[in-house]
Amino acid sequence: MGLLELNRLMSMRQRRRHRKIQSRSMSISSAKRKGLPGQQDVNPQACKRRTYSVPDLPKDIWHDILSLLPLSDAARAGCVSHTFVSSWRSHPNLTLSKETLGLNGNACGQDELARIFTNRVDCIMENHSGGLKTFKLDYCGSSFDTSCLNRWLDSAVTPGIEEVKLSMPLGCNAVYYGFPCSVLFSGSGNSIRHLHLSRCAFHPTAGLGCLTRLHLSQVHITGDELGHLLSNSLAMEELTLNGCGKIIHLKISCLLHRLNSLSVFNCTALQVIENKAPNVCLVRIDGALEERLVGDLLQVKELQMLDYYECDLVHYACSKLPFIMPNLETLGLSSAGEVSQTRVKHELISDEDSNMRQMLGHRHCNLKNVRIMGFCSAKSMVELTCHILENATSLERLTLDAIYDNSSYGDADRSCVGKKGECNPKSRSIIKHAHKGLWAIGKYVVEKVPSTVQLSVKKLCSRCHKIK
Structure with missing residues (x-):
């Protein structure tokens, strides 16, 4: 309403x-009109x-x-x-950010923005009567006041709260804010289901019995601290780690029977993920699985892999995944060294190229959905796509996108997006490679698509992706 x-x-x-x-x-x-007696004007x-x-x-x-x-x-x-x-x-639901408080960061300096933001949030929290279900705080400005933050969290985290989200400012000159774990583990946080922390320090000392979703982004936490929290949070269903540089060895307890989704990105110090949770079916990870993830991968049905460096993920997907993940149904690949149009190191396919390599014996019997973003005319990319079409007997949908950007995940035509504004700027080289990628799809892929497979090729923006 x-x-x-x-x-x-x-x-x-x-x-x-x-x-x-x-x-x-x-x-x-x-x-x-009737002239009743006693009437008054x-x-x-x-x-x-x-x-x-x-x-x-x-x-x-x-x-x-x-x-x-x-x-x-x-x-x-x-x-x-x-x-x-x-x-x-x-x-019951407080979302406090620059947008919801009507602040224009361009109209004042970052110091002034932090002061105004703090004063407004302070006024709201002082007058709020409590009983929150959701508390989301996206701090803005160049600095923060620790005492104010502690006071706001102490007022917000009370029995009955279900979601807490704290995001600290980027490029803050001060040290990482130390999240006051006492507000969670003193009993007030027993009802929390979703916890999202960004750019702070978090050192939990116990578990949260109702916690189902934990997202940590650029959070200072060790593997032992996180492992202790997880082993005592048995309702956990989804774990996402992004840029948590203090974690070296992560242990996921076998007691987490409800855990079904695991996402790990940009954790540069992480060497091993020892996963003993029995029902993890969705994995999102950067780099090759065998280098980090230890555990039973037979239950994994959806895998998303991305790599910012030089790992040969496409070759890895062909040669390794059929053996270590035989029940895989959905696969997403993003490999900068192979897919990014500006960094392609493989031979480009030519107009008359008929010598296509085949990888015999690699069957993907359960693969149902494949999406490749940044599809280019590299011969290895075309060979991989044709290999999937010929060997994934359960394939239902293949999605190919010749440009990798924020709109790659949606199904909307970029021409429609372009009418509302400008697309993300791309170099002339990338646009040229994208057009060549679409040509390769039409030349070598379309004819191999079985009638049982839905092929979705995302179009380029008719206005922003022209070759000038």
């Missing part, structure tokens, strides 16, 4: 009151007077209505009615 629905409800109430006033006015006018302006009031509903119902509004709309409603003020102050 937004302000539009709320205004509609109030308008209905006003119309009913207006009809009552009109009815009373007609009765009085009729009485005056009626001020015509009184009949036209309209008051703006809200429906007379119990306070708890208003609390429920205001809780459905976005934060900014709930705040505006609290400014126009005393009835709404208490509801706004008990709003």
Whole structure:
């Protein structure tokens, strides 16, 4: 429900009151015409007077209505009615960021931005009555006040809260903010289901029994600390680590029967992931699996691999995955050394190239969905795609995108995206390679697609990806 629905409800109430006033006015006018005794003159302006009031509903119902509004709309409603003020102050979902607080970072310096942001959040938290379900804080500015942060978290994390998300500013001159674990493990955080921390230090001392989703991005935490948290959080379903440079050896307990999704990226010090959780079916990882992931991979059905450096992931996918992941159904590859158009080191396929290598004996019997982003005209890329089409007997969909950018994951045509604005800028070389990649798809891939497979080739933007 937004302000539009709320205004509609109030308008209905006003119309009913207006009809009552009109009815009373007609009765009085009729009485005056009949010359009834004892009649009094009626001020015509009184009949036209309209008051703006809200429906007379119990306070708890208003609390429920205001809780459905976005934060900014709930705040505006609290400014126009005393009835709404208490509801706004008990709003169960707080998302505090530069956007929701209406701050323009370009209009003032980063120091001034941090000061204004702190003052506004401080005012909101001081007047909030508690009972939060969701607390999301995206701190902005060049610095932060530790005492204010601790005070806000202490007020927000109370029994009943389900989601906490804290994101500290980029490029902050101060040291990493030390997340106060006492607010979580003193009993107030027992109801937390989702915990998202970015750019801070986190040193847990216990587990969280209701925690199902843990996302840590650029967080200072050791492998032992994280392993201890995981082994005591048995409801865990999804674990995502990104840029956590303190983790060397990560142990995932066999007690985590509900854990089904594991994502690890940019953890530069990480050497081994010892996974004993029995039901992990989705893995997202950078680099080759055998170099890091130890454990039973037979249950993995979806794999997404990316590499920023020189690892030969395409060759690895062909030669290794059929043996270590025989039940794989969905595969996503992003390899800068092989896929990125500006770094292709392999032989490009020619117009008359008919000598295509084949990899006999490598069957992908369970592979159902394949997406290749940054598809180019490298001969090895075309050979891999043809190999998948010929050997993945359960394949249902193949998606090819000749450019790798933020829109690669969606199904929308880039021509539609381009009408709303500019696409991400690409060099002339990348655009040229992309057009050559589309040519290779039409020349060598399309004819090999079985009738049972849906081929989706993402088009280039008709405005931004022209060859000039």
